Amino acid sequence: MTGPSISRRRLHVSALALACATAFGFSSAAHAAWPEKPIQMIVPFPAGSSPDILARAIAEPLAKDLGQPVVIDNKPGAGGNIGTRAASKAKPDGYTMLLTINGPMVTAPALYKKTLGYDPLTDLAPISLVGTSPNVLVVPQGFEAKNVQEFVSLAKAKPGELNYGTVGPGSSSHLGMAMLEHEADISLQQIPYSGFPQVITSIMNNDVQAGFMVPGIAMAQVKAGKVRALAITSLEPSDVLPGIPTMASQGYPGFESISWDAIFVPAGTPDDIVKQLNDSITKILALDDVKQKMATLYFTPAPSTPEGLTELVVNEKKRWEEVINRLNLSLD
Numbered sequence: 001m002t003g004p005s006i007s008r009r010r011l012h013v014s015a016l017a018l019a020c021a022t023a024f025g026f027s028s029a030a031h032a033a034w035p036e037k038p039i040q041m042i043v044p045f046p047a048g049s050s051p052d053i054l055a056r057a058i059a060e061p062l063a064k065d066l067g068q069p070v071v072i073d074n075k076p077g078a079g080g081n082i083g084t085r086a087a088s089k090a091k092p093d094g095y096t097m098l099l100t101i102n103g104p105m106v107t108a109p110a111l112y113k114k115t116l117g118y119d120p121l122t123d124l125a126p127i128s129l130v131g132t133s134p135n136v137l138v139v140p141q142g143f144e145a146k147n148v149q150e151f152v153s154l155a156k157a158k159p160g161e162l163n164y165g166t167v168g169p170g171s172s173s174h175l176g177m178a179m180l181e182h183e184a185d186i187s188l189q190q191i192p193y194s195g196f197p198q199v200i201t202s203i204m205n206n207d208v209q210a211g212f213m214v215p216g217i218a219m220a221q222v223k224a225g226k227v228r229a230l231a232i233t234s235l236e237p238s239d240v241l242p243g244i245p246t247m248a249s250q251g252y253p254g255f256e257s258i259s260w261d262a263i264f265v266p267a268g269t270p271d272d273i274v275k276q277l278n279d280s281i282t283k284i285l286a287l288d289d290v291k292q293k294m295a296t297l298y299f300t301p302a303p304s305t306p307e308g309l310t311e312l313v314v315n316e317k318k319r320w321e322e323v324i325n326r327l328n329l330s331l332d
Contacts, residue, residue: 034094034273038069041097042090044083044104046076050216050297054130054261055099057293058284065280070097079171080104081116088123092268097277098124102260103172106316110324111170114332120317125274126309127263128281131299134234134241134258135176135212136219138203138227148231148250151210155186163189165199165211170331173199175323176212176233176257182326183252203227214259215241215298233257240298261299262309278306 041059045051052074059070075083080103087098105120118124137148145151155162166173174190181188191208193199196217202208204226212233219241221227231247232238235256247255263281265274284290285301294301304312 034276035066035068037095038071039063039066039095039097040073040090041070041099042073042075042083042087043099044075044077044080044087045101047074049076050214050299051080051099051101051261053297054294054299057290058099058130058281061284061287061290062280065283066276079108081108081112084108084120084124085117087264088118088120088266090266092125092266092270094265094269094273094277096266097127098264099130099261100264102258102262102316105262105264105313107170107172107175107320107324109317110321111329111331113330120313121310123267124264125267125269126306126313127265127274127277128285128306129302129304129309129312130261130263130281130285131294132234132258132260132302133215133297133299134232134238134246135172136215136222136229136241136244137210137231137233137247138200138213138218138222138229139210140203140206141226141228142206143209143228145230146228147245148247148252151230152180152184152186152251155184155188159187160189162210163191163208165202165208166190166192167195167199168192170324170329172257172259173212175320177210178327179255179257179323180247180252182323183255200227212257219298238298238300240295240300260302260312262304262312274306 041055043052043055055072059072063070075086080100084098084100084104087096090096108116109120139145145154164177169192177188196214199211200213200217200221203211204221222229229244231250232241232244233247233256235246235248237246282303285303291301
């Protein structure tokens with residue numbers, strides 16, 4: 001090969017290398033600049049719901065920390081499954097987040113084996129747990145059982161006669177009581193309602209004799225003396241629900257049925273974005289203002305690593321699948 005040919009070839013290779021390096025540099029710079037536009041936070045529940053209120057409490061300080069608006073996008077339906085499915089199909093570029101509760105992540109796969117449309121362990125990547133809240137076992141104010149042991153004794157004396165209210169088959173209000181029935185060897189009758197406000201009204205009227213309630217609905221009536229709280233379903237006493245004993249302390253060690261909210265992104269979102277979001281969420285959950293807003297919902301901040309959230313989903317999914325399979329329950 002002649003000298004000029006070698007020179008031309010070297011010039012071509014150098015130009016190509018420069019172009020690649022320049023393109024890589026631009027790509028890296030663009031990636032490093034994330035976020036460059038508003039971020040969508042999908043909440044698979046209606047505006048005004050507990051997850052929506054929690055998401056809005058987080059969105060403002062998160063936007064400030066990231067330097068871009070965080071826009072809440074409510075996509076309710078099918079117990080949270082519709083919005084969760086939408087998030088799982090979104091582009092994994094860091095501009096779509098999901099704040100959801102445990103139902104779509106841990107019980108839905110067993111309840112909707114044919115129609116769910118997403119796999120929570122492979123289609124979504126964890127960012128952080130946000131907060132946890134126990135359910136409250138509530139009975140009418142004048143009910144003769146004053147604690148869990150007395151409730152179980154009464155149920156054994158009247159098998160199949162006591163009713164409990166739920167917000168539908170497969171809900172936490174149903175599965176929690178089904179777990180108690182199994183562990184205590186009692187038989188109760190489920191009465192489903194359209195929502196927790198209807199359940200608490202029926203308990204107040206003694207139309208049903210018990211219910212595992214979300215504290216945001218239950219505690220106003222507990223404080224008003226219209227219903228009685230027998231127990232909470234966390235393993236440890238709750239700072240936001242002081243004075244109410246746990247199920248575990250009343251003869252059922254290991255009994256746990258908590259509600260939790262967590263943040264996920266579409267699977268494949270770059271690791272550095274996942275880390276940045278996790279760092280931001282951890283800082284935000286330590287803010288006094290955020291803690292106070294969460295306390296009004298009876299939630300305790302509980303930031304986690306992505307790995308810790310994955311472990312929680314895996315363990316909860318396995319535990320509730322056992323309950324659902326034992327009930328032979330399907331919502332497909």
